[in-house]
Amino acid sequence: MAGSGTAxxxxxxxxxxxxxxxxxxxPVGSTGLKVHAVSxxxxxxxxxxxxGLVGESGCGKSTTGRALxxxxxxxxxxxxxxxxxxxxxxxxELRQVRPRMQMIFQDPISSLNPRRKVGDIVAEPxxxxxxxxxxxxxxxxxxxxxxxxIDPDAAWNRRPHQFSGGQCQRISIxxxxxxxxxxxxxxxxxxxxxxxxxxQILNLLHDMxxxxxxxxxxxxxxxxxxxxxxxxVAVMYLGKLCEVAPPDDLxxxxxxxxxxxxxxxxxxxxxxxxxREEGTLGGEIPSPIAPPSGCRFRTRCPKAQDxxxxxxxxxxxxxxxxxxxxxxxxxxxxxxxxxxxxxxxxIGGGKARS
Amino acid sequence: xxxxxxxxxxxxxxxxxxxxxxxxxDLKTYFRTERGTVRAVDGVSxxxxxxxxxxxxxxxGSGKTVLSRSIMGLLPKRNVIREGHIYYEGEDIIDYTxxxxxxxxxxxxxxxxxxxxxxxxxxxxxxxxxxESLIHHLHMDKxxxxxTALSLLSSVGIPEPAQRLEEYPHQLSGGMRQRVTIAIALxxxxxxxxxxxxxxxxxxxxxxQILNLLQQQxxxRHMAMILVTHDLGVVxxxxxxxxxxxxxxxxxxxxxxxxxxxxxxxxxxxxxxSIPKIDYPSHTRxxxxxxxxxxxxxxxxxxxxxPRCRYAQPRCLKEDPPLMxxxxxxxxxxxxxxxxxxxxxxxxxxxxAAGATAAATPVSIRPTNVEEL
Numbered sequence: 001m002a003g004s005g006t007a008x009x010x011x012x013x014x015x016x017x018x019x020x021x022x023x024x025x026x027p028v029g030s031t032g033l034k035v036h037a038v039s040x041x042x043x044x045x046x047x048x049x050x051x052g053l054v055g056e057s058g059c060g061k062s063t064t065g066r067a068l069x070x071x072x073x074x075x076x077x078x079x080x081x082x083x084x085x086x087x088x089x090x091x092x093e094l095r096q097v098r099p100r101m102q103m104i105f106q107d108p109i110s111s112l113n114p115r116r117k118v119g120d121i122v123a124e125p126x127x128x129x130x131x132x133x134x135x136x137x138x139x140x141x142x143x144x145x146x147x148x149x150i151d152p153d154a155a156w157n158r159r160p161h162q163f164s165g166g167q168c169q170r171i172s173i174x175x176x177x178x179x180x181x182x183x184x185x186x187x188x189x190x191x192x193x194x195x196x197x198x199x200q201i202l203n204l205l206h207d208m209x210x211x212x213x214x215x216x217x218x219x220x221x222x223x224x225x226x227x228x229x230x231x232x233v234a235v236m237y238l239g240k241l242c243e244v245a246p247p248d249d250l251x252x253x254x255x256x257x258x259x260x261x262x263x264x265x266x267x268x269x270x271x272x273x274x275x276r277e278e279g280t281l282g283g284e285i286p287s288p289i290a291p292p293s294g295c296r297f298r299t300r301c302p303k304a305q306d307x308x309x310x311x312x313x314x315x316x317x318x319x320x321x322x323x324x325x326x327x328x329x330x331x332x333x334x335x336x337x338x339x340x341x342x343x344x345x346x347i348g349g350g351k352a353r354s
Numbered sequence: 355x356x357x358x359x360x361x362x363x364x365x366x367x368x369x370x371x372x373x374x375x376x377x378x379x380d381l382k383t384y385f386r387t388e389r390g391t392v393r394a395v396d397g398v399s400x401x402x403x404x405x406x407x408x409x410x411x412x413x414x415g416s417g418k419t420v421l422s423r424s425i426m427g428l429l430p431k432r433n434v435i436r437e438g439h440i441y442y443e444g445e446d447i448i449d450y451t452x453x454x455x456x457x458x459x460x461x462x463x464x465x466x467x468x469x470x471x472x473x474x475x476x477x478x479x480x481x482x483x484x485x486e487s488l489i490h491h492l493h494m495d496k497x498x499x500x501x502t503a504l505s506l507l508s509s510v511g512i513p514e515p516a517q518r519l520e521e522y523p524h525q526l527s528g529g530m531r532q533r534v535t536i537a538i539a540l541x542x543x544x545x546x547x548x549x550x551x552x553x554x555x556x557x558x559x560x561x562x563q564i565l566n567l568l569q570q571q572x573x574x575r576h577m578a579m580i581l582v583t584h585d586l587g588v589v590x591x592x593x594x595x596x597x598x599x600x601x602x603x604x605x606x607x608x609x610x611x612x613x614x615x616x617x618x619x620x621x622x623x624x625x626x627x628s629i630p631k632i633d634y635p636s637h638t639r640x641x642x643x644x645x646x647x648x649x650x651x652x653x654x655x656x657x658x659x660x661p662r663c664r665y666a667q668p669r670c671l672k673e674d675p676p677l678m679x680x681x682x683x684x685x686x687x688x689x690x691x692x693x694x695x696x697x698x699x700x701x702x703x704x705x706x707a708a709g710a711t712a713a714a715t716p717v718s719i720r721p722t723n724v725e726e727l
Contacts, residue, residue: 056557057528091450103586164646194483195584199628199642206637221557228630228638247636265562267587270611275566275591281559 004040005314008244008323012080016215017068017183018044022077024063028289035288037063038074039239045183045232050209050216052230052247054223054262058285060239061219065185069095069101069218076248081183099129102176106188108168112160118145118171119156125179144174147211148204166197170204177212185217190225223266227251232321237261238288238296239316245322253336255318255329258297295327303328374441375546375578376402376425381438381448382594383417383424394420396602397438400595404545405576409589409610411625415469421599422457422548425580426463427455442546448543461491466540466568468551470531474523480507481519484538484600491542506537510567529560533567540571547572550582565592586626590614595684598622601648601658604677608685616694618680618687620665644715657690665701666711 004021012018024038038060045051054062067074070086079086086097112121119141126137140154145152148170160168169189176184186205190198202225209216220226225248226233235242235256243256254260261281268275284302286292292299298308305328313325383395395417402408412418423429425440427450440448447458467473475483484506485499494502500519507515510533523531532552539547549568553561569592572579583589589596596613598606598621606619617623627641645662648654652659660670669690672690677686691701705717 056559069667137365164647194647196413196625196628196643197646199630199640200644202630202640203642206639222630224630225556227632227636228634228640230636231547249633261559263632265559267561267585267590269587269590269614269626269629271590271614273591275562275569282563284529284560 004042004240004312005316005325006042007315007317008241009042009044010046012044014046015044016047016081017217018078018080019068019081020065020078022064022079023075023077024060024072033289036239036291037288038067039291040077041233041236041239041241042077043244045215045217046180046347047215048209048213048233050218050229051339052226052233053217053219054221054226054233055236055238056221056262056285058238058288059236060288061221061236062187064236064289065103065187065217065219069098069103069185086164099125100182100270102179102181102184104169104172104184104186104189108165108172108194109160111172112168112175114160117157117159118150118163119152121171122174125175129179131179140178141174141303144178145171147208148174149200150174164197165193166200169193169201173201173204173208177208180212181214183215183217185219187219189218191220191222198225205229223251223262235262238285238291240296241325242297243322243324244315245319245327249319249322251302252316253319253322253330253332255322255324255335256297256326257301257303257328257330260330260335261300281350295325373403374401375404375443375705377439377441378425379439379441381421381424381440382436383420383429384435386433386435387651391435392650393602393653394650395424398440398597398599398602398604400597400607401672402546402580402595404578405572406594407572407579407581407592408415409593410580410582410599411584411586411589411596411598412605413584413625413647415601415650416599417602417650418584418599420602421552422465422550422580422582426459426465426548427452428465429464440461457491460487460544461542462544463546463548464542464544465548465550466532466535466539466552469555470528470535471523471555473535474531477525479519480521480523480534482528483534484519484541487538487541495598502541503537506541507534510534510537510540511563512537528556529563532556532560532564536564536567536571540575543575543577545577547577547579548582549579550585552581553588554583554585561588573708586629598625601653602650603658604686605659606685606687607677608680609682612680612682612685616680616682616685618685618692618694619659619689620663620691620693620698621659622687624662624664625692657688660711661713661715663713663715664705664711664717665693665698666705666713666715667691667701668712671712 019147020042022041025034025036027034041064053064055061070080073087122145123137123141126140142152147157150170164349190201193201218229230247233247233250236243237258243259254263281300285297294310294312295308298304307327313327315325318324318329379399381395381398385392385394410418418640424436436448439446446596481503484503486500488494488499503519507518512518512530512533513629553564581589581593596610598602600621605621624643628643628676630640643662648658656671656673657675660666675688677692678689680687693699710716
């Protein structure tokens with residue numbers, strides 16, 4: 001896909017964060033060429049919702065997340081948050097908005113200052129914003145550290161290198177939470193962690209979301225992780241949106257050939273499912289400096305026709321809350337074959353979150 | 355020459371084990387550090403038959419990478435203690451000198467590393483990096499080596515191979531670079547290929563391409579492979595046996611179908627349950643493993659997984675379980691209260707009733723499967 005359009009956006013009054021026609025381009029040295037990192041992407045998030053942004057490296061998912069934060073500012077497009085267009089705000093006006101939008105990064109160890117103590121790292125946002133007295137700040141930091149499962153007494157005077165990756169990610173989460181934000185943008189928050197620790201952090205994010213009434217943008221390349229945390233998933237390819245849908249629909253009936261290819265590439269932890277050798281995506285992602293004309297996925301798409309090279313597909317509805325930007329989306333019967341089915345009985349346990 | 359060295363000196367005793375390509379017996383690899391001795395690999399044994407694939411699975415720090423480097427003799431000599439036996443083609447290679455190993459590397463065993471960005475020489479053309487080992491090991495002349503390199507590159511699915519031979523690594527994408535490292539590893543026709551997290555640095559669609567390529571090459575060359583990964587999903591459909599490592603030791607070793615259908619080690623079960631699976635409904639609560647991997651300098655007394663285990667009983671904190679045999683031949687596990695046995699169920703029920711294990715780790719009652727909710 002490579003589609004644009006705004007058919008998938010919902011009524012503006014229902015959403016807390018809404019980005020329209022975002023474009024982010026980076027110049028390539030002084031050659032006059034540009035990297036088209038994000039090209040006309042529109043997304044919106046309702047209060048209390050988790051939006052999953054998923055795609056391969058270089059698809060523009062992190063750049064989209066950063067453009068929402070205005071770092072860097074998008075080249076064009078609008079970002080509406082709390083009724084204001086952030087792209088129009090300057091200096092201190094924009095700064096006033098920042099405490100309500102926070103970010104968590106991929107590498108938990110390098111995102112914490114190695115020379116500072118944990119208590120100071122988490123308290124710093126409060127000091128900068130002069131929230132409450134010293135005593136109140138201290139109390140707030142203790143409470144937040146406890147909420148993320150770090151013992152404040154033991155951790156207060158220690159430095160990040162004395163903690164494991166999972167614990168550092170908990171500290172990063174505490175730092176993001178301490179200002180009571182409304183929206184947190186999580187950029188690959190569990191990709192650097194081991195599977196056993198990854199599950200701890202995913203559960204923690206879910207608990208924090210319930211406890212503090214958060215809205216999350218969750219950026220990741222792991223489709224199973226995104227499915228687990230999201231209320232709505234947006235699939236990106238080469239700077240464009242392909243498909244937007246509720247997770248259970250997206251994974252049971254992918255409509256975009258790229259989503260289908262992604263799903264069929266996932267290894268299933270079940271030896272009775274033989275990995276497929278056909279149907280996996282061939283080729284590589286084209287250069288974002290000179291993206292293909294029309295639909296950007298056409299060069300690797302098994303269904304591409306002449307039309308795909310000429311006309312860029314627009315987002316259109318194919319089901320309830322399910323939108324796709326493709327001229328030839330998969331029919332229901334086709335998409336059923338895609339999804340890797342594990343054995344009838346799941347091996348693992350787990351209960352639905354209430 | 356390498357091949358001759360190994361097969362002609364094969365001891366009579368090893369003749370019976372003719373299908374065994376590799377037999378590792380009680381391999382220990384310790385590192386001396388300022389803080390103490392790190393027991394990275396602590397008594398690992400397994401066998402690997404010709405043409406078969408072994409998956410080695412574990413978290414970071416479980417010793418899986420050190421295990422493969424120790425077998426290949428790629429660790430430094432200083433401050434490293436290696437004990438045990440590594441029988442390759444019946445010959446114990448653990449005490450081989452660097453010179454002796456040089457005849458094994460490349461021609462008998464080869465390795466594909468995790469990061470294709472750093473495992474290639476950035477200032478050497480791709481062609482040269484492939485022909486280097488062909489000229490050294492197989493004594494080819496330059497022309498013959500170039501021809502072979504060209505066919506290797508096309509066999510690993512690199513488009514326009516002739517042009518690529520003249521390029522440098524930075525001119526290729528991550529997936530293409532990993533194909534080049536595979537071509538280098540395959541160049542001298544090794545009988546055993548180590549693939550250490552070969553797809554961890556790659557995207558999911560490229561991961562599928564690379565895993566399919568490895569499998570296809572392995573079939574065509576009748577080559578054995580040791581696939582090291584932290585992802586049980588990667589090994590499930592692509593291996594014959596799986597070795598689950600925890601804290602430098604074998605937690606469970608079994609034929610792949612048996613491991614998934616009749617797992618005995620609580621660690622294997624916990625690892626599998628902590629992975630979000632694509633066929634679970636959205637917002638399924640994951641069963642995380644509490645705590646963190648064990649300290650390899652001062653391992654806890656008793657079972658090294660006990661502090662994080664849902665099944666842990668007082669005995670687990672005192673006595674270290676030995677490797678025990680499962681109901682299926684070739685299935686080994688290390689646990690006093692194995693999963694799916696009456697003892698295991700009783701232990702779990704006791705812990706659930708008490709709300710905590712013998713190691714004081716909280717235990718919540720878990721539903722038996724997702725559909726019930």
